[in-house]
Amino acid sequence: MAIGRPKHFSRAEVMEKAIPVFWEHGFADTSLADLEAATGVNRSGLYAEFRDKEDLFLASLGHYIETSGLTDMLATKPLGWTNVEKYLKFGLACWSGQKGCFSVSAMRELAILPQEARLIVEKSMKPIRRLLISNIEAEKTTMDASGLADLAMTFFSGLSIEQNLVTNRQSGLKRIEVFLQVMRAL
Incomplete structure (x- = not known):
C-alpha cells in the first residue's frame, strides 16, 4: 500500500480561507493561483481534497451557510422585530x-x-423564510406575514449587493431603520 504525503491542513480551514476570495472576486474571476495564495495549499493539495475549483466553491458556500449562525439568530426568543433587525444588519457584514x-x-x-x-x-433560504414568518407573526401586523418575510428577504438581498458600493455602514443602518419602520406600519 502506497503512502502519500501527510495532509497539513483541514478541509474546514481551507474553505474558511477560500470564502473571502470567492466572495470578493466571484467564482468566475477567482483563479486557482488566488486560492493557493489564500489557503497556503498548493494545487495538488487542493485537488486531492476537492475535485476542482467548482467543488471547492460549492463546499465553501455550504460551509458558509452552515456556520453563519443566521438561523440561530432568527430563532432567538422572544421572537419579533428585534430578530428581523439583526437579520437585516447581518446583510451589512455577514462574515469576518x-x-x-x-x-x-x-x-x-x-x-x-x-x-x-x-x-x-x-435550501438555505427555506428555514430563513420560515423563521422570518414566525418572527413577524409574533408581532401585530395587518399584512400577511409570509408576504412581509418575502419583502424582508428581498430587501436583505438588495442591501447585501449594495454593500459592494457603499463604504459608509451608517448609510446601511439608516436604510434598515427606515425599512423596519415601514414593516412595523404594515
Whole structure:
C-alpha cells in the first residue's frame, strides 16, 4: 500500500480561507493561483481534497451557510422585530468583515454555476423564510406575514449587493431603520 504525503491542513480551514476570495472576486474571476495564495495549499493539495475549483466553491458556500449562525439568530426568543433587525444588519457584514452576504453574492453567478449551487442557496433560504414568518407573526401586523418575510428577504438581498458600493455602514443602518419602520406600519 502506497503512502502519500501527510495532509497539513483541514478541509474546514481551507474553505474558511477560500470564502473571502470567492466572495470578493466571484467564482468566475477567482483563479486557482488566488486560492493557493489564500489557503497556503498548493494545487495538488487542493485537488486531492476537492475535485476542482467548482467543488471547492460549492463546499465553501455550504460551509458558509452552515456556520453563519443566521438561523440561530432568527430563532432567538422572544421572537419579533428585534430578530428581523439583526437579520437585516447581518446583510451589512455577514462574515469576518466581508461586505454583504456570500450566499447573496453567489446568487449573482447562478447562471454559470452548477445546479447544485442553486440548490444550496434555495435550501438555505427555506428555514430563513420560515423563521422570518414566525418572527413577524409574533408581532401585530395587518399584512400577511409570509408576504412581509418575502419583502424582508428581498430587501436583505438588495442591501447585501449594495454593500459592494457603499463604504459608509451608517448609510446601511439608516436604510434598515427606515425599512423596519415601514414593516412595523404594515
